[in-house]
Amino acid sequence: MRLRVVSTLSALAAGFVVVLTGSPAQAATLPAGAASLESVNYPGRYARHLNALGQLEAVTSASAAQTKLDATFTVVNGLASPACYSFQTKAGLFLRHYNYRLRVDANAGDATFRGDATFCAVDGSVAGSVSLVSYNYPARRIRHRDFALWLDAYQDTAAFRADSSFRITAPWAPKTTANPVLPGLFADPHIANFNGRYYLYPTTDGYASWSGTYYKAFSSTDLVNWTDHGVILDHGPDVSWADNSAWAPAVTAKNGQYYLYFSGGLASGNTAKQLGVAVSASPTGPFRDALGRPLVTSGQFSGGQAIDPMVFTDDSGQSYLYWGQGVARVVPLNADMVSYDAAQVRTITPSGYNEAPFVFKRNGTYYLMWSENDTRSEDYRIAYATGTSPYGPWTNRGVVLQKRLDAGIRGPGHHSVVRAPGTDTWYIAYHRFAVPAGNGTNRETAIDPMRFNADGTIAPIVPTL
Structure with missing residues (x-):
């Protein structure tokens, strides 16, 4: 028997109102x-794409594999609003409306595409069903007409309500690969373990010029099944000095609090980025801006860009902030975790470094890892060095993770690592171009084991599907 998901009440996107002449619709939630x-x-007919156009066609267990693929979508955060939804095909395309016709297209990342590919869910015509309302045309819903999918103006009739209602069922083509671990487009993942539970904090991806505005948190006990904890910080309402470019969050625990370090910028055309810090009593937020101003300002230190922060805490309890694109920097943080002595900032840029520094310690050895090349390039990759202190000196050990074209994996980079508590088992989380149709602004999050050789060097990491 195929599964059905009964909708529950939740809030619609802020400011989003559906005006109906009959009984008011209720917001519904969909499983990611x-x-x-x-x-x-x-019954028995499913939304699918055929030659890019949205159709309603019969699908059975005897249907061709391609038909089942075409009738399977990944439900992800709405590209235009995390309170709504977008639907991604197995080939990485998104369901969107174009001249009110439903079709699938590659994500262009711009505001128009994001709105066209975002739908808010309301209760459908029968229990357990949903109706999908256009984000940017809230008086219109997805409905079938002669088995073609259109975006039509709502009509308060039983026929229209039925034509625009769908049951969310088990996928005809279920996920068969371990990666990506998160549904949808996410990049720059920071992985951590707090109190025996794993947490992922990624950049929300799929935006032109990486102009996303909010961060989400996910948690897991097994690195396979992840719980979505929703938005934990939104630059719009939560950060006074940034409203754009919500990049590369990193979270650490100290002083009975959780500290979120992040990059932010403005949408006004000023491309300068700055670093901020937010604090929460919970690893899943909500977080509040701890300072009301940047922690590291643009141009405060000569050279490089102030992005990609991470914090490493040594055995002594001293915490260090690392950051930088083009130039890698480190400074010991004060005990409050939200201040430092600028005179103690050091430059530690290794050969080949571009961005995304990450530091950890194993068996007395310090490891500095980073990303090389540009994140828009399929040659984006991870290299590392070893040292004897949080400052180095560093011995360059070369590249450990790079593209794998035989598997369609391109651009793996901007990573973090975590050790399973009480063990010497390590994992690396990173992003790659979404497989198969991704690019430098359409990336997905993957996790693979990270193993060490007898001499303490990191064995080459093979990215997996």
């Missing part, structure tokens, strides 16, 4: 991950 959409009034 792979799913298929079955017509309410034509």
Whole structure:
């Protein structure tokens, strides 16, 4: 028997109102991950794409594998609003409306595409069903007409309500690979373990010029099944000095609090980025801006860009802040974790370094890892060095993770690592171009084991599907 998901009440996107002449619709929640959409009034027919156009067609266990793929979507955060939803195909395309016709296209990342590919869910015509309302045309819903999918103006009739209602069912083509670990587009993942539970803090991706505004948190006990904890910090309402470019969050625990370090900028055309810090009593937030101003300002230190922060805490309890694109820097943080002595900032840029520094310690050896090349390049990759202190000196050990074209994996980089508590088992989280249709602004998060050789060097990491 195929699964059905009963909708529950939740808030619609801020400011989003559906005006109906009949009974008011109620907001509905959808489960993230792979799913298929079955017509309410034509059971056995499912939304699918055929030659890019949205159709309603019969799918059975005897259907061709491609038909099942075409009738399977990954439900992800709405590209235009995390309170709504977008639907990604197995080939990495997104369901969107174009001249009110439903079709699938590659994510252009701009505001128009994000709005066209975002739908808010309300209760459908029968229990357990949903109706999908256009984000940018809230008086219109997805409905089938002669088995073609259109975005039509809402009509308060039983026929329209049935034509625009779908059951969210188990996917016809379920996920068969370990990666990506998160549904949808996420990059720059920071992985941590707090109190025996794993947490992922990624950049929300899929935006032109990486102009996303908010961060989410995910948690897991097994690195396979992840719980979405929603938005934990939004530059718009939560950060007075930044409203754009919410990049590369990193979270650490200290003083009975959780500190979120992040990069931020403005949408006004000023491309300068700055670093901030936010604090929460919970690893899943909500976080509040701890300073009301940047922790590291643009141009405060000569050379490089102030992005990609991370914090390493040594065995002594001293915490160090690392950051920088083009130039890698480190400074010991004060005990309050939100201040430092600028005179103690040091430059530690290794050969080949571009961005995304990450430091950890194993068996008395310090490891500095970083990303080389540009994140828009399929040659984006991870290299590392070893040292005897948080400052080095560093011995360059070369590249440990790079593209794997035989598997369609391109641009793996901007990583973090975590050790399973009480063990010498390590994992690396990183992003790559979404497989198969991704690029430098359409990236997904993967996790693979990270192993060490007998001499303490890191064995080459093979990225997996």
